[in-house]
Every structure is written in C-alpha cells, then in structure tokens.
Amino acid sequence: MRTGADYTAALDDGRSVYVDGELVANVAEHPAFAGVVQTMAAVYDASCLPGSPLVDPETGRLAIFTVPRTREQHERRKATLEEWSRLTHGFIGRGPDHVSGLLAGFSSRPELFDTDTHQLGKSVLAYHDKAAAEGLWVTNSIVPPQQNPNDPTSRVRPVVLVEENDLGIVVDGAQMLGTGAAVADAIFVTSIRPLAPEETARALSFVVPIGTPGLRLLCRRPYATAGEVFDYPLSNRYDETDAMVVFDRVLVPWESVFAAGSVQVVNSQFFGTAAHQIGNLQSIVRLTAKLRFLTGVASLVAKANGRDTDMAIKGQLAEISMIQTVCEALTESAHAFAEPDEHGVLRPAGKYLYAALGMQTEVYPRAVKLLGELAGGGVIQVPSSVRDFEDPVAAEGMDVVMGSDHLPVRERVKLFKLAWDLVGSEFAGRHVQYERFYSGNAAVVRAQAHRFYPFAETEALVGDFLGTYGL
Ligand SMILES: Cc1cc2nc3c(=O)[nH]c(=O)nc-3n(C[C@H](O)[C@H](O)[C@H](O)COP(=O)(O)OP(=O)(O)OC[C@H]3O[C@@H](n4cnc5c(N)ncnc54)[C@H](O)[C@@H]3O)c2cc1C
Numbered sequence: 001m002r003t004g005a006d007y008t009a010a011l012d013d014g015r016s017v018y019v020d021g022e023l024v025a026n027v028a029e030h031p032a033f034a035g036v037v038q039t040m041a042a043v044y045d046a047s048c049l050p051g052s053p054l055v056d057p058e059t060g061r062l063a064i065f066t067v068p069r070t071r072e073q074h075e076r077r078k079a080t081l082e083e084w085s086r087l088t089h090g091f092i093g094r095g096p097d098h099v100s101g102l103l104a105g106f107s108s109r110p111e112l113f114d115t116d117t118h119q120l121g122k123s124v125l126a127y128h129d130k131a132a133a134e135g136l137w138v139t140n141s142i143v144p145p146q147q148n149p150n151d152p153t154s155r156v157r158p159v160v161l162v163e164e165n166d167l168g169i170v171v172d173g174a175q176m177l178g179t180g181a182a183v184a185d186a187i188f189v190t191s192i193r194p195l196a197p198e199e200t201a202r203a204l205s206f207v208v209p210i211g212t213p214g215l216r217l218l219c220r221r222p223y224a225t226a227g228e229v230f231d232y233p234l235s236n237r238y239d240e241t242d243a244m245v246v247f248d249r250v251l252v253p254w255e256s257v258f259a260a261g262s263v264q265v266v267n268s269q270f271f272g273t274a275a276h277q278i279g280n281l282q283s284i285v286r287l288t289a290k291l292r293f294l295t296g297v298a299s300l301v302a303k304a305n306g307r308d309t310d311m312a313i314k315g316q317l318a319e320i321s322m323i324q325t326v327c328e329a330l331t332e333s334a335h336a337f338a339e340p341d342e343h344g345v346l347r348p349a350g351k352y353l354y355a356a357l358g359m360q361t362e363v364y365p366r367a368v369k370l371l372g373e374l375a376g377g378g379v380i381q382v383p384s385s386v387r388d389f390e391d392p393v394a395a396e397g398m399d400v401v402m403g404s405d406h407l408p409v410r411e412r413v414k415l416f417k418l419a420w421d422l423v424g425s426e427f428a429g430r431h432v433q434y435e436r437f438y439s440g441n442a443a444v445v446r447a448q449a450h451r452f453y454p455f456a457e458t459e460a461l462v463g464d465f466l467g468t469y470g471l
Helices: 004-010 034-047 071-088 096-107 121-134 233-238 263-268 275-304 311-336 350-379 392-402 409-423 426-437 442-452 455-466
Strands: 016-019 138-141 160-164 168-175 186-189 204-209 215-219 243-253 257-260
Touching: 004 034, 034 071, 034 233, 071 096, 071 275, 096 121, 096 138, 096 186, 096 275, 121 257, 168 204, 168 257, 204 243, 204 263, 233 409, 233 426, 257 263, 275 311, 275 350, 275 409, 311 350, 350 409, 350 426, 350 442, 392 409, 409 426
Parallel strands: 016 215, 138 186
Antiparallel strands: 160 168, 168 243, 186 204, 204 257, 215 243
C-alpha cells in the first residue's frame, strides 16, 4: 500500500504551482499546502493499518477504486467512503475518494469510449488499473472559465484540442477550479456541461499528471497561513486549495486519453456509465460527515455557555440536527435502494442521491447560518491569537472575561475559534461557496434531481383522484 511518505515524496515532481507571486518549489514544504499534505498523508498511512476499511480485501487496493458489482462490494464502497470522510471530517471535497468513483464507473463500460476513429476504451481500463494499483489521488477540472461562455471568439478559452499525434493529444486553454490540484497526483479534465455537436475541439476527456510540462496551477489565496492551529484549526488542516488550471500546449499521452474530439463520448460518459452516481455517493457521504461535525460544534457551543437546557436553544440545535439527519437519511436511501444497471454495476438510487445534491446548495449555508446565530458574539469574544495566553497574568485575567462556568478560558476560546473557522473565516466562506457551486449552479444540480424523480407516478396518483369525480 502507498504510505503517507510515498504520497508526500511524489509531490516533489517539478509541478508548476503559483501562489502569492511565487512558483512553489515543493508544495509539501510550503506553508500554504503543508497542512493539507500532512492530513492526506495521514489518511494514506491509515490505509496501511491492518484491516483498514480503506482497503478492499479482494483486491488489496484502495476500495475507492472498486467497481461495485456485488452487494458486498457495494457495502464496502460505502464503508470506505465513510472512513475517508470520518478521517477528514467531511472538509476534503475532492480527495482521492471522488474521481476514483468516476474512473470505476467509466471502467465498467469501456466500450462507450470506442468510436470509429478512436479506440480509447483500453485507455480507460488501463488508467483505472494504474490509478488503483498506485493509489493515486486524481482530482478534476470539468468546467470552463466563467467568462464569455458562448463566445467562440473570446480570448478566454476553455481547454481545447489543438493537435493529435502518435504520442497523444496536445491541449491548450484553461479550466476553472481544480480543487486539490496543487496537492494531488493528477487531474481529470473534461466537460460536465453537455456539448453541442459542433464543439468537437472541446470534446475531451483525459487525465494528466500535475507535474506535466506546460500545466500550470494558479492558486487562490491560501487559508492555511491565516494563523496558528489554535486560532484556525480547520484552515490549517483542511485547506484543500483551489486553482485555475492552465494548459500551455500540454501533451497528454494516449494511455490516459478517454475522448479526443467525440462529443458523443463526452456527453454520455457520466450517465451512460455508472460514473456520476458512483462518484457522487462520495459527495453526499462527505456532506453528511461534515454536517455531523458542525452539529457537534453547535451542541458544544450551547453547552459552553450553559444554555443547552434552554428551549429556544434546543430548537436551534434541533434545526441543525434535522438538516444533518435528512442528509444522512437521503445518503442511506441512495445506498440502500441502489439497483444494478444493464452492465451489472450497482448505481446509487438517483432519486435520493440527487435530492441530497440538490438540497446541499441550500442546507449547508442554512446550517452555517444557524451555527452563527447560536454562537452569536461568542466567536468574536476571543483573544486575538493563542499568543495572548503566553503571559500568565493576562491569561488569568482572561478567564473571568472569556471563560464560562462550564469551561476554563482556554477550552472555551479553543471551541469558539473552531466555530469561527466554520462560520466566519475565509475558510468558512469558501466552504459555503463550495457546497453551493462545486456540483454546478443550483439550476444545474436541480435539473438532475428533476431528471431522477418519478413524476409520472405522482401524476398518475392525482389522475386517479381526478377520475373519481365529475364536473
Ligand atoms: C469552492 C469551489 C470549488 C470548486 N471546485 C471545482 C473543481 O474541483 N472542479 C471543477 O470542475 N469545478 C469546480 N468548481 C467550479 C464549479 O464547477 C462551478 O462554480 C459551477 O459549475 C458553477 O459554474 P460558475 O461558477 O461558472 O457559475 P454560473 O453557472 O455562472 O452561475 C453563477 C450564477 O449565474 C446564474 N446563471 C448562470 N447561467 C445563467 C443563465 N443562463 N441565466 C440566468 N442565470 C444564470 C446561476 O444561477 C448562478 O446564480 C468549484 C467552485 C467553487 C466555488
């Protein structure tokens, strides 16, 4: 199994990652990225422990790559996703556990990637096998830059095919927001938005190592450097980073090209295979774990202030817990009602899966708002940083100002600083934006929920009722 040290060493591959005006020499050693690298290295190390649910005992590989064909594999897949989310408290959205599901889905139907001109099904199988054998972290960038979406003459270009040769394809342009890309092994690039028949140059699907010459990552502001762990505990550990992904005539070898110029393949790869459904079970398992963590913080905040027996506060806590429970129930249902598709792969039930994805854009911001309401000024009633505790006299003075009868000052401040990293820090704001948009804008996400809901059944019900009486 790949260890945390193996993963960390692999990041020193000459990749071009830019942050704060600097080309980063080694992301594992840079303060913007070191925290999340250590977090993910610890997960890889956890997979090396005997009997780890992260490993599929049938294959000896990370279970996130397993194609769920039997009920046992299906159960194991959910258990392994829960373990990834438990170890990262649901804050790593695009860890190795997401694209591995897409690759598993693609490899369940390789013939979909064969066209008259390109036989790329074998690349799908070979890359899935390689990623599973090496335990690779593949993230994704599947959306074009936001600007000028419908203007083919725009100087802002999404990634396009510029050349095919014996070695592979040459691509050029940019994609928006490779979450985790700076600290992942490779990136999966395609278009999640359905393409028009004439958009053949954009009809790409491939994986490329982050260290590939010509690939540049332009990172947003890092949050891990906001302050000490005590002051920004989530920012320090879980800032998975986001970056614009720029391709300057990048050569992608045929071995990791799944589509080159075929609109048909790109438009059918996610739903013509089990990929979207398998891949997105991770999304809702992760959201459930994150909401569980948020609920725990809310409950402790209420207790820290000695208000947990107040009926109004119980009501606020209940509202947060209800959001968590609904997400958990939808996740359990998506898993329990999974049905095998015509290729023998168990697909999580779309009705529940996409209801959860559709709701997340509303309910995560709502849960954060409720936690903020509960915490009130408590998240501001804290010292400027952990250094304010260094003077024992000042620290003692703070106990009667910022402590409570339920918690000594350091513990209460520690808890409220954690709450701030969930509701008010830059990290917190990014997470709200993440849950609102990572799966597409709200209309796009709801379109999937609409697609999988059996409206005909509900219409029939009403039709029967209407038939029971006349004019
Ligand atoms: C934190 C974060 C991380 C991300 N990570 C990734 C990643 O790892 N990989 C990846 O591929 N993508 C990632 N994304 C990008 C994400 O896929 C996009 O944000 C998402 O697809 C929505 O696209 P957009 O941002 O261009 O917003 P838009 O689709 O432009 O939506 C913005 C607003 O405009 C409205 N709107 C859009 N079109 C219309 C219209 N025709 N008429 C009226 N209103 C309209 C929408 O309803 C919405 O309110 C990430 C985004 C965020 C915020």
